[in-house]
Amino acid sequence: MPPKFKFTRDEITSAALDLTRRAGPDGLTARALAEELGCSVKPIFGLFKNMEEVQDAVLSAAQDLYQSYLAEDMAAGKYPTYKASGMGYIRFAREEKELFKLLFMCDRKGEPPKPGKEMDVIIPLIMKNTGLTREKAELFHLEMWIFVHGVASMIATSYLDWEMETVSEVLTDAYMGLRTRFRAAEE
Amino acid sequence: MPPKFKFTRDEITSAALDLTRRAGPDGLTARALAEELGCSVKPIFGLFKNMEEVQDAVLSAAQDLYQSYLAEDMAAGKYPTYKASGMGYIRFAREEKELFKLLFMCDRKGEPPKPGKEMDVIIPLIMKNTGLTREKAELFHLEMWIFVHGVASMIATSYLDWEMETVSEVLTDAYMGLRTRFRAAEE
DNA sequence: TATAATAAGCAACAAAGGTTGCGCAACGAT
DNA sequence: ATCGTTGCGCAACCTTTGTTGCTTATTATA
Secondary structure, three states, rough: OOOOOOHHHHHHHHHHHHHHHHHHHHOOOOOHHHHOOOOHHHHHHHHHOHHHHHHHHHHHHHHHHHHHHHHHHHHOOOOOOHHHHHHHHHHHHHHOHHHHHHHHOOOOOOOOOOOOOOOOHHHHHHHHHHHHHHHHHHHHHHHHHHHHHHHHHHHHHOOOOOOHHHHHOOOHHHHHHHHHHHHHHHO | OOOOOOOHHHHHHHHHHHHHHOOOOOHHOHHHHHHHOOOOOOHHHHHHHHHHHHHHHHHHHHHHHHHHHHHHHHHOOOOOOOHHHHHHHHHHHOOOOOHHHHHHHOOOOOOOOOOOOOOOHHHHHHHHHHOOOOHHHHHHHHHHHHHHHHHHHHHHHHOOOOOOHHHHHHHHHHHHHHHHHHHHOOO
């Protein structure tokens, strides 16, 4: 009996994501989103309790998109698995600056940004690649991740403007350098 | 003949800086600043053209404060000069999270965050420390700076919560690792 | 001490953004 | 084809924030 909804939750979320992409989180206002959709603000508040819920949906969609970046680089086989996770992270930062900032450059308490794969997959991989003990491998990973995050965040804020080829070379420097350093520390 | 000003430009700037420290850039509103000073908004607009000018003053004051962090760590002699610049950057990020974000985690075009010392002081220093050519030393510095910025930004956003002692150890890992890597590349 | 010049306080105005009430229109069941 | 339900557009309301006009208070000087 009631009229159909003009939009689905997903359509609205998608438009909100696009808006965030282009104008950042501050650009995501009820009125701007309505204009993006070509409607009034009512359909939005019909499907979402409030704008905060829309922002949450955007966050979630951005995370999904990030996972797709990771998955793509992991599947491409262009780089070793471990490196691919870093390259995916950085490629996401490069191509989706606003979303990267939203996901990985906001205040969080105690959860360092990580690639999709959980620690219990990553750490054994590093142990295998480098021959380090678990404890050493964890520190190695953290230090590598600091470097990767450094590159990504500097690209996302336009401090750097690098091709992925350059990124790859620099990541190799960091990886090889740290690996040698950690091996030397084992005596 | 006219009444005295109730505040100086510096007093207002200082209050604005404190406000930004505590509440971030969004916390710096005309009314909040007035309350901080214990007056109406008028004195602010008497000494500043508008809030944008206040924000500029805060930015400038934050930069001065950052320079003092750098200078202190450089002068302390606890670390070698080059390392001290990185430690100062990170210490600033640790103790002044909001100001660090304001200065070094905003969109800028093409100017990577740097310590106070100019390139023409830093690069020769690295060449001396490492024996690298100028070109290599510049890349070395950039990669080190990426790492330093990674640590600093992760601390500023509370992804990490490290003592400076830990920071020091991790910086050494990165430095020694990269130095070895760059030397090896020279054959 | 009176005065000119103007800083400060108060309150108002405008703009932006979130949210909602009102009335109309759409749509499936009858 | 009609009806009941309810989504939608419009416009309004409220809050926050930047900014400014009006009036009063202040202060160096005549």
